[in-house]
């Protein structure tokens with residue numbers, strides 16, 4: 001499979017170049033340029049396949065010429081010591097739990113694969129410095145994924161505020177390969193510095209700078225694998241359309257779902273489940289996208305004014321507007337319905353959902369009521385209910401169990417380096433420490 005920039009149709013680049021360059025020279029975003037039909041692999045795959053087995057089976061065909069079956073197995077095994085979990089609730093409803101990774105959100109899957117595949121692809125003669133901005137627990141996810149990987153240094157930029165979930169033992173200053181840097185600025189400043197560093201070509205080439213933020217298409221591709229995994233697990237139960245309900249903020253998870261469809265997954269469509277920050281639904285319906293101010297809700301990861309993957313989604317719509325309009329169903333769920341969904345999922349199925357999963361659950365119910373009562377909907381449970389322990393307990397009367405691995409997420413540390421938000425200072429700091 002080859003990639004192109006959303007800004008141009010040429011030149012085509014390899015997956016290795018995509019993950020190591022991250023941002024195309026024309027300032028667009030990388031998207032797959034060729035489609036690979038993967039049906040023969042997952043249609044006939046054993047329903048008992050483990051997640052690493054699935055990943056090891058599909059990646060050599062997707063990344064033909066770049067990853068042989070042996071390398072693919074190595075990557076899959078080293079990336080995933082956690083798996084998605086599909087639970088069939090009834091004949092028309094399943095939930096795919098995507099929160100078994102180190103930080104309890106689905107983003108762990110893309111980051112873990114990116115780190116493992118990067119190590120494999122640069123193993124012969126390369127190195128990489130992965131410069132990423134941290135928000136929520138993503139810094140922890142990156143530190144776990146890149147820790148001790150050969151030839152790689154993970155530099156994590158934190159905006160002002162307390163830093164949690166890192167272990168000093170892993171830091172460059174202690175002989176490890178993780179370097180947290182606190183930026184005297186906000187998350188936007190961190191993102192801007194990364195773009196500037198990648199576009200400063202002499203610097204970027206000297207250190208082989210790339211990023212593990214969502215702009216890296218090497219995170220999106222592996223997110224398509226868990227859709228295929230869900231398909232394998234539910235396929236014997238399907239009597240009608242298969243539909244995925246996806247809580248959508250920056251729309252990365254939805255883009256990954258569209259990749260899975262492009263690889264040949266038989267699917268009836270995707271519900272883009274938003275909270276009341278639903279301006280992007282207008283674009284999906286074929287109207288002009290008009291940005292609206294963000295309103296705070298119970299599902300903060302969906303409180304997004306302008307999705308980071310806008311240009312990627314737009315490029316899908318430009319290629320096949322009619323197909324897209326029939327494939328993606330936008331929906332909007334308010335806080336009251338979100339809480340009702342949390343209560344219903346618990347009372348009816350004994351299922352604890354975080355508010356993001358609950359938005360998708362509520363949208364699934366609406367799909368059954370108004371669009372197709374017989375479709376089978378897979379609800380993407382993107383976050384661990386224990387992350388919203390008080391809210392979940394208040395609504396369901398049941399306190400979610402705290403996984404032991406979350407203890408690290410509470411731990412506060414001091415960044416070894418604090419700098420002003422300028423490219424010069426960042427480059428000086430990196431040069432001094434790495």
Ligand SMILES: *Cc1c(COP(=O)(O)O)cnc(C)c1O
Nearest residue numbers: 248249250251252253301382383
């Ligand atoms: C990031 C996140 C989302 C939104 O995913 P996008 O790919 O940005 O649409 C949904 N739920 C949780 C728990 C998240 O952390």
